[in-house]
Amino acid sequence: MADRAVSAVIGKALEASIVVLYIGLLTTTLYAGVLPEYRTAAATEVTDRTLADASGEIGTAIPQSGGETTARVDVPTTIRGETYRLHVREGSLVLDHPHPTVGDRTPLVLPESVVSIEGEWHSADPAVVRVEATDDGYAITLETGDP
Amino acid sequence: MRGQANLIALATAIVVLSGALVAGLAIVDGAFGDADRDATERGTAVELAETLVRSDSSLATRRNVLDATRTQRFDGERLADRYPSLSKHDVEIALDGDVLARTGEGRTGTTVRRIVLVEERQSAAWTPSIEGTEPAVTLPRRTDRAILKLSPPAGTSMTTVRVDGRVELRNESGLAGEYEVPVSRLTTATLSFEADGELTEGDVTVEYFPTRTRSAILEVSVDA
Numbered sequence: 001m002a003d004r005a006v007s008a009v010i011g012k013a014l015e016a017s018i019v020v021l022y023i024g025l026l027t028t029t030l031y032a033g034v035l036p037e038y039r040t041a042a043a044t045e046v047t048d049r050t051l052a053d054a055s056g057e058i059g060t061a062i063p064q065s066g067g068e069t070t071a072r073v074d075v076p077t078t079i080r081g082e083t084y085r086l087h088v089r090e091g092s093l094v095l096d097h098p099h100p101t102v103g104d105r106t107p108l109v110l111p112e113s114v115v116s117i118e119g120e121w122h123s124a125d126p127a128v129v130r131v132e133a134t135d136d137g138y139a140i141t142l143e144t145g146d147p
Numbered sequence: 148m149r150g151q152a153n154l155i156a157l158a159t160a161i162v163v164l165s166g167a168l169v170a171g172l173a174i175v176d177g178a179f180g181d182a183d184r185d186a187t188e189r190g191t192a193v194e195l196a197e198t199l200v201r202s203d204s205s206l207a208t209r210r211n212v213l214d215a216t217r218t219q220r221f222d223g224e225r226l227a228d229r230y231p232s233l234s235k236h237d238v239e240i241a242l243d244g245d246v247l248a249r250t251g252e253g254r255t256g257t258t259v260r261r262i263v264l265v266e267e268r269q270s271a272a273w274t275p276s277i278e279g280t281e282p283a284v285t286l287p288r289r290t291d292r293a294i295l296k297l298s299p300p301a302g303t304s305m306t307t308v309r310v311d312g313r314v315e316l317r318n319e320s321g322l323a324g325e326y327e328v329p330v331s332r333l334t335t336a337t338l339s340f341e342a343d344g345e346l347t348e349g350d351v352t353v354e355y356f357p358t359r360t361r362s363a364i365l366e367v368s369v370d371a
Contacts, residue, residue, distance in 0.1 A: 015153060015157050051186070052190030052191075053190070055194060064202045065203070090232060106191060107233050107236065109195045111204060112204075
């Protein structure tokens with residue numbers, strides 16, 4: 001009689017520990033293997049979107065005829081939980097991210113009237129694009145601050 | 148015996164749960180794959196189209212209006228030189244199906260379409276029927292400039308030519324020869340002449356440049 005009761009308890013304890021073990025195994029597998037990949041995939045899409053939006057806003061800020069314009073550009077503060085930088089290199093807008101697999105560049109298509117583009121943005125600071133008319137054409141500067 | 152039956156039930160439940168998890172992950176993978184929108188390709192194509200139709204673009208006469216002659220002379224090689232950052236991309240620009248420029252294989256990747264106007268300037272010659280010493284005629288079509296050939300008869304000298312009431316040419320000793328005058332593009336211009344003798348048809352011929360405008364679809368394709 002007592003044996004039967006004990007075996008029931010042992011049986012239930014065994015089941016409980018199996019379930020707990022299973023949950024622990026599952027959680028470890030998911031967090032170590034699958035989740036980082038999904039976060040990186042999502043971060044890649046957000047990076048592409050951010051680059052397209054930022055380069056589009058730079059192009060829109062260039063006036064059709066003369067003058068100086070300043071426009072604010074909205075970029076997400078963090079991608080994949082970390083802040084990043086945007087700068088221009090060789091005619092492309094480059095997104096520099098601390099994570100090795102996140103980061104991309106997009107070519108900047110600007111009209112011939114633009115002679116120079118320089119500066120950089122940090123995602124944590126408010127981003128502003130300033131277009132000035134010089135003797136040879138437009139000079140674009142990426143700066144932080146208020147427009 | 149009952150305890151072991153429970154264990155078997157537990158094992159089955161765990162197997163079923165794992166199967167459900169795997170199925171769920173497969174669905175998530177599929178969803179991520181479908182969410183690929185190539186935002187940078189589309190952004191580049193939109194920017195390229197926008198650059199081509201700006202009022203200060205080499206192809207355009209006004210914003211969203213392209214000049215037909217300049218589009219026919221558009222050079223594909225210039226595209227690669229102008230935008231070296233696009234050298235690794237396949238870009239194609241087409242107007243109403245005719246390819247204007249292409250690098251690499253065209254028509255792959257993301258395509259962006261815009262409606263634009265294509266303007267063609269023609270040249271028309273017109274000999275207005277004029278009579279009297281101060282005739283005035285109105286051009287049949289709008290144009291941005293006119294080339295006047297003045298040949299008044301011997302003994303008569305034309306002193307003034309007015310465009311829309313504004314004095315454009317004046318010479319007290321007589322105007323003769325070929326003159327180009329700017330004309331307002333917004334209304335059909337009125338030319339009035341002043342001479343000290345009778346003018347007849349043939350003394351003045353006008354060459355003007357009316358435009359014909361049609362709408363077209365500009366397609367820009369970019370493949371990263």
